[in-house]
Amino acid sequence: MKYLKDLTVKAVEHPHKKYVLLKLTDHEPLPEMAPGQFVEVKVEGSERTFLRRPISINYVDRENNELWLLIQTVGDGTRKLATLKEGDKLNLLFPLGNGFSDVGKEGEEVLLIGGGVGVAPLLEYGKWLKERGAKPTFLLGARSKADLLELELFRQFGEVFITTEDGSEGEKGFVTQHSVLSNRSFDRISVCGPKPMMVAVAKYAKKNNVKCEVSLENMMACGLGACLCCVEKTVKGNVCVCKEGPVFDVNLLSWDI
């Protein structure tokens, strides 16, 4: 079931100059949402923002009835979202898309790889995996130490490995160069981040014969599978990332890996 609702901004945090964390709530319990799903946010008061903005679900705090959106401020629309204040309303169409296909089973070793704002959906996914007895391990990449977000929260759910491009935290380099990939083996991998990073991880997974899911962020309009703008080439032809994804098994994609 999808909903079109005005949620209330309960808290606004600025963990970084280029990110805002919105904690939203409602007067009734928030609907069912699966890890990897996303919301379409209506941006008010930004002349240059016409369409809704798709934002992944960062975390659902059931105890406090909160939905968290971790947003990178990249354009006028997201910068406007960063100016929201406690008590403001935000119109959401949600939850959308298919999340991660497998929410975990007892003892399963799952590697979650995130880069940049792509770490956002992995927090909620890590929570689900841990709740179901699986063992999530996080491998998070960023430009430098200051760009790493929500580390303490990730550590609640599993071991966290880090790479930074400048070596200011964790191992220096890209996620695909991290030693954990050669030292440890995992039952499967899920990845969300810039496309070159996801392609590199997909290549690693293919070479090592590990199941790999990627979360795509193609530009979209409707979020409901109606406008056919956000398509990705797959073995089934062009499919909508908003409806059939955003999470796909890499073997279904026509990527050159």
Added chain:
Amino acid sequence: MADIRTNIAGLAMKNPVMTASGTFGYGMEFADVVNLEEIGGIIVKGTTLHPREGNDYPRMAETASGMLNCVGLQNKGVDYFCQNIYPEIKDLKTNVIVNVSGSSPEDYAECARRIDELENILAIELNISCPNVKQGGMAFGVTCEGARTVVEAVRKAYHKTLIVKLSPNVTSIADIAKAVEDAGADAVSLINTLMGMAIDIERRRPKLSISTGGLSGPAVKPVAVRCVWQVAKAVKIPVVGLGGIMNAEDAIEFLMAGASAIEIGTANFIDPSVSEKVAQGVNDWLDKHGCKSVKEIIGVI
């Protein structure tokens, strides 16, 4: 409560609000957030005789008060529609209209003939105005002769209400409308998107995969209102107006310009429940202005 019923060449509608092709899927996609039966009609995604993969990504670019798209009529073909989608939507208590496209008059006619056999589809909208396909599409809709050829071919194959969707990318849209009327169309709908382009200056390349696309949204509304007004003066058949309608006030502008019904397109992406709200809003506006029927304002300009 004003009487907001309208009709398009005998096709009865509970209100003048329809959803435009390509912006509302097959209706089902929106069922969680809008009451489909409160809409006057749903015009489903452009359907062709054979399946089409459409154009490559990227297919969309946001622009000032609107968007460009170059989807390119991606659809699974008319047989898939008849077998798999029609059974899902045929019992909806609203008009389900199929948008038909093609690359030759024969393709258009054959596609229309197959839809003619579907009992609960009482009308088609013939798309001779898609700017995003290489063959057919808009090529037929930009000359009187091309438009006439396609409409005549389809008229022979299709026996229910035939609405022809016109392109604004022409010198005189009224002349095309007259040609289509002569060829046997029961109604015209307008406007399809305006051909446009946007460039990513950092990458020095077009934002869309095929360079150009169709502009829609409030940016095109004044052009659309002008086209509807000109066409409504030029033809005797009913006119369906669309182009950038975001709310009930916009819809009333089109009705006053001469449209018997309207379609909502791009606005569905901003507010997926907008069609139901506009239907209610037209009623409220009429009540507030002491109009007993929507017919009192159609074509008053």
